[in-house]
Amino acid sequence: MKANEIAAVIDGEVLVSPAVDVEVEYAFAADLMSDILAFARPQILMLTGLINPQTIRTAEMSDIPLILFVRGKRPPKLLLNMAQAAGIGVLLSAHSMYETSGLLYQAGLSGIGKLSVVQQR
């Protein structure tokens, strides 16, 4: 799915177009950056409700070309500029994380599959 198609599915907005109009096949949603760094594959769509410069950095480190901010949280200009500089596309959804994910899943965008269980401290 490309940025414009994603925006159409969630009735959202493309705030920054990605440097390359990539076709993402999978999505991963998290508010924990370490989870994204640990689990997200390259070239996927990242959904998050967390708005700060580290969100963009996390995508940059992980080779993630598209970030979708949920819950109608419009990021400040600074973040959009950072994303633009990194060639990362930014989208906005006015739906919750749950509903945004549901809409995209229904439209055929897969998740990354089951993960292994790890005992936490």
Added chain:
Amino acid sequence: MSQNFSLFTRMNKDLPLSILHELTYEIQVSEVMSPQISTLPSTISMRDVKNVMRSQRISGIPIVSAEQQKLLGLVSVEDLIRALEQNKLDAAVTEFMATNLITALDEEPVVEALKRLERTGFGRLVVVDKKGNLAGILTKGDIMAGLLRALEKTYHRVEQLQQDEQSHHFFAALNSDETSLTLRYRVRAGDFIKGGQASSNIKKALQHIGATPQLARRVAIATYEIEINLIIHTDDGGYIVAEVRPAQIKVVAHDDGPGIADVSLARQPGYSTASSKAREMGFGAGMGLVNAERCADELHVWSALTVGTRVEMIFNVAVP
């Protein structure tokens, strides 16, 4: 764009002849045609045609109806020669022009037009757009010239590509008994705005010197986790030093405190002493060192309370 790219990926393997063939599929008629749209009304004589052809140096002219500018036919140099042979220069153009017009669409690939020229034995095609409006004239000569231009461009791009390729091996070009590149960064505690810059710059540097995307990504992720730890867990921040060698990359983060009481505990998944501020920023899940260890080939942590912490990561560069 994507079509040109497909051409490139095949260029290394294919013979020039097949590239030419390929170009005829990739180039549109509109890119090679003569966008000469000057027309003549059907009321003129072959003598007028001769004068226009001579003064404008063209070999084919579309003939349109005087009133509606409707395309009626095409008069060519060959038609003019016939008129001369028959001594009929004063005859109306309509007597000699070709009326069963063979047209080409401006958007179709050149190969289609070429086939039509071959099949009909005509010297030129009238080019029209989707709405049937006259767009230009296309001869075999136009096609040849257009293909040569495209071929030239293609080779320029391949040359450019090869130059880029060479710059990717600058490490290999540096000859010494021991070659290394050292990148050093100061990381400030609590700096969530600039935080991540060291990792970002290291990643870019690796990409520049030709690291594979996989290598650049795993070094970036591991370094970023360690950089974030300097930001969220230290008193005064610290340093990140990356030492890049042809076969191995070493990244070290060191700081002057507070240090870690129990390193093996700190390395377990989910263990975290992160502040609520760090958690608000999306960190502090106790997965940082675990993540870094997964990305690196080796990860060593030395730490002493009140003294400081040193994290060393080794990444082996896989030889292709």
